[in-house]
Amino acid sequence: ILINPTGRPMKWRAVDWCVELNNLFTKVKNGGKNSNRSVERIILESPLVQVYRNLQGLVQQSFGHTHLTTNHAAPNMRKTFTKLQE
DSSP, X not given: OEEOSSOOXXXXXXXXXXXXXXHHIIIIISSXXXXXXXXXXXXXXXXXXXXXXXXXXXXXXXXXXXXXXSOOOOOOOHHHHHHHHO
């Protein structure tokens, strides 16, 4: 099963990829540290993962930091091919 989380053309992802990304944000980025890192806290905050991600994007846009993102640009292989042709 494929889904398109960004809504952009040809940006389809497998459902398991989205689940793993959600797990990453739940456990690593929003899981807390030291005494705050508990199963109860992770379960409490897991429904808020998408809210946190949306807020992060909103703050980045508000302060003009749209270049700070987890998405990579489309690959430009021109330099690589030029180097290989030498």
